[in-house]
Amino acid sequence: MPVLSSNGRRTWALRDRRGALLQWLGRFVVVAAFAVSMQYISSLTVWAFVVDSGRQIGDLFDRMLPPQWAYTPRLWQPLWETVNIATLGTLIAVVLSVPITFLAARNTTPHPVFRLLALLVIVVSRSVNSLIWALIIVALIGPGVLAGIVAISLRAVGFIAKLLYEAVEEINPEQVEAMLATGASRMQVIVYAILPQIRPTFVGVSVFRWDINIREATVLGLVGAGGIGFQLNSAINRLMWDRASMIFLLIIALVMISEAVSARIRQSIT
Amino acid sequence: MIANPVLRWAVVVAAIAYLVLATTSIQVNWTRVARGLERSQRLIAEFLRPDFVSRWSHIQKGILESLAMAVSSTLIGGILCVPFGLGAARNVSTPVVYAFCRVVIVLARSFQEVIIAIFFVVMVGFGPLAGMLTLSLATVGFLAKLLAEAIENTDPTQIEAMRATGATWLQVIAYGVVPQVLPRFVGLLVYRLDQNFRNSAVIGIVGAGGIGAVLTTAMSRYDYSVAGAILITIVALVLLAEYSSGLIRGRLR
Numbered sequence: 001m002p003v004l005s006s007n008g009r010r011t012w013a014l015r016d017r018r019g020a021l022l023q024w025l026g027r028f029v030v031v032a033a034f035a036v037s038m039q040y041i042s043s044l045t046v047w048a049f050v051v052d053s054g055r056q057i058g059d060l061f062d063r064m065l066p067p068q069w070a071y072t073p074r075l076w077q078p079l080w081e082t083v084n085i086a087t088l089g090t091l092i093a094v095v096l097s098v099p100i101t102f103l104a105a106r107n108t109t110p111h112p113v114f115r116l117l118a119l120l121v122i123v124v125s126r127s128v129n130s131l132i133w134a135l136i137i138v139a140l141i142g143p144g145v146l147a148g149i150v151a152i153s154l155r156a157v158g159f160i161a162k163l164l165y166e167a168v169e170e171i172n173p174e175q176v177e178a179m180l181a182t183g184a185s186r187m188q189v190i191v192y193a194i195l196p197q198i199r200p201t202f203v204g205v206s207v208f209r210w211d212i213n214i215r216e217a218t219v220l221g222l223v224g225a226g227g228i229g230f231q232l233n234s235a236i237n238r239l240m241w242d243r244a245s246m247i248f249l250l251i252i253a254l255v256m257i258s259e260a261v262s263a264r265i266r267q268s269i270t
Numbered sequence: 271m272i273a274n275p276v277l278r279w280a281v282v283v284a285a286i287a288y289l290v291l292a293t294t295s296i297q298v299n300w301t302r303v304a305r306g307l308e309r310s311q312r313l314i315a316e317f318l319r320p321d322f323v324s325r326w327s328h329i330q331k332g333i334l335e336s337l338a339m340a341v342s343s344t345l346i347g348g349i350l351c352v353p354f355g356l357g358a359a360r361n362v363s364t365p366v367v368y369a370f371c372r373v374v375i376v377l378a379r380s381f382q383e384v385i386i387a388i389f390f391v392v393m394v395g396f397g398p399l400a401g402m403l404t405l406s407l408a409t410v411g412f413l414a415k416l417l418a419e420a421i422e423n424t425d426p427t428q429i430e431a432m433r434a435t436g437a438t439w440l441q442v443i444a445y446g447v448v449p450q451v452l453p454r455f456v457g458l459l460v461y462r463l464d465q466n467f468r469n470s471a472v473i474g475i476v477g478a479g480g481i482g483a484v485l486t487t488a489m490s491r492y493d494y495s496v497a498g499a500i501l502i503t504i505v506a507l508v509l510l511a512e513y514s515s516g517l518i519r520g521r522l523r
Contacts, residue, residue, distance in 0.1 A: 034345045037338035041398045044335070044479070049395035057393050084292040127508035128501065129472045131384065132482070135489050136497075140313060141306040146298045219384045222475060236388060248385070255380045 064245035071246050075231060079250060081145050082227035085220065086213035086258075089152025094206050096153065097161040102190060104161060105168035107176070110186075118161070125158025130216045134225035143224035151225055152217060156209050167201040168194060204266050211262035218251045313494055320499035325488070329500055332474070332481035333507065335398045339480055340467040343402050347409025348459050354410060355417030361429070362421060362439075362447060371414070378411030387473040398479030405466045405473070412465075416458055417451065424450040457519045464508075464515040471504050 003010050015023065049056075102108045104118035134151035141147055171194055179193040221229025228247060235243040322329070357363050357371035386407055390400040424447055432446040474482025481504060488497040 030345070033341050037342040040334065040338045041342060041402055044397050045399040046395050046397070050399065053393040057389075060389075060392055080295070084295065087288075088292060088296075123509060124505060127468070127505045127512075129468065131472045131475060132485065132501070132504075135475070135486070136317075136501075139489060139494075140310045142299060142302040144298060144302075145296045146303065149296075215380075215382050219382045222384060232385075248381075251385070252377075252380050256376070259380075 060241060063239075063241035066242065067246040067249055068240075068242040069246065071243050072250070075228065075247065075250055078221070078228040078231050079254065081148075082217045082229075082254070083214065085145060085148040085152055085225075085227050086210060086217040089149045089217070090156055090206060090210040090213050092149065092153040093156035093160055093209070096157045097164060100157065100161040101164040101168060104165040107169060107171075107173070108186075108190065108194065118165075122158045122161050122165075125154055126162060128155065130155035130213075131219060131223060134220045135223045138224045143226070145226035148217060148220045148225035148227055151220060152213050155216070156213060159209055159212075160205055163205045164198065164202060167198045171197045200269050203269050207262050207265045211258050214258040215255055218254070316494040317498035317501070319495050320502055321493075321495035322499045322503075325484075325493075325496045325499075328484050328487075329481070329496075329503060332484035332500070333503065335401070336467060336470040336480040336482075336507075339398050339401045339405055339470045340463055343405035343409055344459060344463045344466050346402070346406040347413060347462070350406065351410045351413035351417060354414035355421065356443065358414060358418035359421035361424075361426065362443065371418075375411050375414050375418075378407055379415065383408050383469050383473055384476055387476050387478040391477045396477040396479070401470060401473050401478035401480050404478055405469060408469065409462055409466060413455075413458060413462060417455060420451045420454045420458075421447055460515045460518045464511045467511050468508055 003012055005011075013020070100118050100121055103110070103114045104122060106115065109115040109118070130151050133154045134147060137147040137151045137154070141150070175193040175197065176189055179189045184192070217227050217229075219229045219232075221227045221231065222233045224230070228251065232244060232247045235241070235247060354371045354374055357367045358375055360368060363371070383404055387400060387404040390403045394400050394403065428450065429442055429446040432442045437445070470480040471482045471485070474480045474484070475486050477483065481500060485497060485500045485504075488494075488500060
């Protein structure tokens with residue numbers, strides 16, 4: 001703790017002068033950034049709409065309540081599709097992420113060039129949201145469940161591969177060394193020394209991503225990539241808010257169930 | 271992994287049955303896919319010839335909107351999450367408040383951002399304000415949950431020591447809890463800033479402003495070379511955000 005002394009008096013302070021100045025500078029930058037952002041956003045806002053928002057939301061809830069319960073039978077099929085998009089998308093991503101993981105991990109990559117390529121794949125996959133992937137895939141292969149599955153797996157590959165290759169880089173090297181000392185091939189080292197060490201992470205990450213994918217799959221239909229979002233989109237476009245609220249209820253239920261299942265599985269493996 | 275063999279095989283059979291059911295229930299219009307793949311060469315060629323120039327002013331405006339949305343929503347969410355985070359931490363809260371705050375957090379987290387954005391667009395009209403409100407709400411749910419966990423993981427002896435001196439609840443929080451969770455909380459804020467910027471690229475699809483709105487427009491106009499340019503911009507900015515957020519979080523530690 002620094003001691004400041006001014007005309008003979010010594011005071012204890014949490015930070016020295018430089019630290020205190022830096023802290024105030026940090027605070028100033030945060031506040032200034034916030035002010036500039038708010039200014040910019042409000043310059044692009046039509047305040048007449050905002051003033052009206054209370055009435056709008058009251059009106060919206062009026063239309064949403066009660067939910068159209070009779071619409072539910074027609075939602076089971078899209079709900080099933082949503083689950084399928086998330087599950088099959090996750091499965092494909094899991095399969096694809098395995099080779100990428102071993103190419104990207106520093107201790108298993110055959111050559112730095114492969115490592116760089118694998119990292120590039122991971123970065124691009126991760127920085128584009130699955131909804132944007134869906135936008136592109138729908139333009140390529142047309143709307144439908146298949147586009148949703150491809151979009152989900154394109155986004156999930158990077159996520160799974162990133163967490164996995166970090167786990168591979170943090171394994172205990174002694175087991176690898178022991179395998180190598182017996183004259184094992186590269187494949188044998190991966191199968192017997194590395195895979196057993198990362199299996200819990202592997203299962204945990206995949207299940208966690210499945211849970212996220214369920215949530216994402218509920219909105220893919222907004223851009224035409226299948227699932228319950230398609231019904232949601234048409235309900236909103238036709239201003240049938242009582243149908244939309246029914247869909248919202250089903251989405252909440254689905255997300256909560258999948259979250260509980262995923263938490264349960266992850267708990268049992270650790 | 272599952273000890274009981276009957277249960278284990280039941281799970282395996284159920285998984286296979288599900289896979290068969292799921293894969294057979296997908297209806298794919300293969301002629302459309304084939305036609306699409308034919309066209310996709312041209313399409314990908316256009317994506318790979320990004321056009322930054324002709325719509326640059328739109329792209330620039332989208333980036334600025336996204337940045338403004340991310341910064342403001344992180345701060346608003348960061349402030350609003352504090353009462354819910356405190357309320358949802360079992361060791362400093364009462365059962366009634368705890369239950370209420372947990373319900374709020376679960377509700378705020380169960381909807382995808384895009385669905386929340388639909389509501390806010392209806393409320394306040396198209397534009398970045400709707401996006402800012404959406405991201406703020408999502409931030410509150412995320413940060414409150416993690417803040418509550420951080421508070422529950424604090425060292426109880428310091429809180430006990432504060433209580434033993436006869437400190438009020440506010441004093442316990444200020445001197446017993448805040449010093450312990452502040453570094454982690456600031457780290458989470460920086461992480462969330464990065465997340466909010468990523469998400470701001472998506473909610474534009476339903477009209478909530480940001481770079482996503484520009485991208486949706488480009489895609490619906492079949493302007494794929496502009497869309498390619500926007501995608502490259504998003505990837506670059508996300509990388510920059512992730513790198514700098516990692517750097518800041520590393521320094522905080």
